[in-house]
Structure formats: structure tokens, C-alpha cells
Ligand code: PEP
């Protein structure tokens with residue numbers, strides 16, 4: 128931490144701050160300029176009490192952290208990309224996987240038809256929501272356990288591993304019986320008890336970025352999972368809320384580039400929730416590959432017009448096939464290997 132004192136601060140007031148710094152178990156190093164004094168505080172900012180509260184002292188002008196708050200997810204901690212195995216598929220470290228399937232699991236025919244179709248076009252994991260975090264309590268909330276059973280049928284029929292969301296700590300054990308990857312949705316991305324509970328499941332976690340989440344907050348959410356003993360986290364950028372409403376959200380490609388630089392975790396992109404409209408999903412998917420994403424999460428429905436959730440953004444199977452053929456050369460150009468089913 129760097130503490131800048133106001134110009135003309137008296138010696139006793141400087142010493143008062145230095146003493147306060149010591150109480151927080153940092154070592155204060157005074158840098159005396161002509162007009163003002165700066166105190167460099169030596170210590171591990173993650174482990175010690177925060178010095179930020181010293182801003183309330185009248186002689187303190189600013190308190191600035193110099194260290195990142197996350198550690199286990201950082202490239203400083205682990206330089207090489209993390210690679211996780213999900214039912215024989217290697218995620219991260221030069222591979223590119225596409226997770227596809229409907230927003231919500233609605234019935235057996237819709238689920239099985241979609242799973243078979245996305246597999247035939249090259250998706251390597253199947254997604255579908257059984258527990259849905261809907262904005263309105265009057266909207267379809269998902270089939271719950273019945274939906275999980277349908278996902279299992281889709282897995283049996285296609286061999287694709289299952290990605291599905293878990294909404295509450297009480298449901299983690301149940302959902303983990305059916306899922307290969309547990310999804311934490313944007314609305315829950317800073318739900319600390321839920322992050323701890325999914326970590327304990329030992330499953331791979333797909334962690335969406337919060338709707339208005341900062342990159343730091345997203346990485347710290349991943350850090351929570353790691354601190355609870357599970358370092359198998361896939362980050363997923365899904366668009367953030369901005370002033371722009373041409374699309375449902377704004378896909379933050381910068382965040383993908385930053386996350387790839389800052390962390391060793393795989394970073395996926397969900398162009399479906401970013402776009403909110405089917406005709407923008409493929410262009411955003413292409414951009415995601417080019418910026419360096421390690422995979423995509425794409426919503427696909429056999430008949431989006433009848434979908435019980437997110438109909439406007441779901442691709443028909445053929446449109447998904449088109450997306451796959453458009454990204455294939457880009458994935459290759461990025462030097463990545465498109466995942467095998
Ligand atoms: C979803 O994947 O269907 C979903 C609800 O996503 P998000 O949490 O990103 O809104």
C-alpha cells in the first residue's frame with residue numbers, strides 16, 4: 128500500500144500514521160519529498176488487515192493498493208494454463224470446447240433432439256438449465272430434478288458431459304449427481320456460501336461474470352472457489368450491463384483479454400446472453416475466438432419461437448452448425464485444437 132500524506136503534514140502527524148501502519152503489521156517506509164511525505168507500507172496486502180481505513184485520518188490524502196487481491200488464480204502463482212479433464216475432454220491449455228444446448232430443459236423431446244443435434248455439429252459438452260435464475264418470479268423457473276433426469280437421458284443418448292446451473296447450496300449435492308460441470312450464473316457470481324458449496328463438490332465450476340461485475344470481482348469469486356480447495360474453475364464472460372441496449376448486454380472482449388493475461392484459468396465466452404438476439408450470436412462467437420477465449424457456451428433450441436426462456440437468443444440447430452463452421456478456421460488460426468466429442 129502507498130499512503131500519500133497531505134502537503135505540510137507535521138512530524139507528529141506523520142508519526143501517527145506510521146504507528147497506525149505498524150499496528151496493522153506492515154512496515155512503514157517514509158519517503159520525504161519537498162512538500163509531502165509518502166509512506167510505502169511493506170507487507171502482504173492479502174493476509175494483513177487492510178490499511179484502507181486510514182483514509183479517515185485528516186492528514187491522509189490517499190491510500191492505494193499495489194498488490195492484486197487474488198493469488199491462487201493469478202499467473203504469478205501459476206504461469207502455465209490450467210488444464211482440467213472433464214469426462215476425457217481436456218479444457219484449457221490450447222484446446223477449444225463448445226458447450227451448447229437449450230437455455231432451459233423443457234421436455235424429453237426438446238432435450239434429446241437438441242443434444243443429438245449439437246453433438247452432430249461438433250459441440251463437446253451439453254448444457255441445459257433445470258434450475259433457472261429468472262428475473263421475474265412469474266417466468267418459467269425450470270423443471271428442477273425432473274430436468275436433471277432429462278439431462279441424464281441426453282448424456283446417455285449422446286455421451287456428452289453435462290453442464291447445468293446450481294442456484295443454492297442445498298441443491299449442490301443433488302445437481303452434482305447429474306452434472307459434470309456446475310454452472311454459477313451471473314446473478315450468483317458473488318454468492319459466497321454458494322461458491323464454497325460448489326467448491327466442496329470437487330466438480331469443475333463454470334463461473335459466469337456478474338451482470339455488473341468488475342474483472343477483479345470475477346477473479347476474486349474464482350479465488351473463493353480455489354481457497355475452498357477446488358482449483359477447477361472455468362471463467363465465463365457473458366456480457367455486462369452498460370448504457371447500450373442494441374444488444375441485451377455488452378460483450379466485454381477486453382475482460383476476456385485481461386482475464387487470459389491475469390489468470391491461468393480457462394476463459395470461455397457466452398455470446399448468447401451477451402447478444403440476447405440470435406442474429407448477433409455468431410459474430411460475437413467469432414470475436415471471442417479471436418480475442419483468445421478457450422471455449423464458448425451457446426444456447427440452442429429446436430424451435431426457439433416456443434422456448435420457455437431466452438427464445439430470442441437461441442440458435443436453431445442449423446444456425447448452430449453454421450456458427451461451428453465459421454469458428455473452425457478461426458480456432459485453427461489461433462493455434463487451438465477444437466475439442467473432440
Ligand atoms: C444461462 O446460462 O442460462 C443463464 C441464466 O446465464 P447468466 O447467468 O449468464 O444470465
Ligand code: MN
Nearest residue numbers: 230426436437
Ligand atoms: Mn439463458
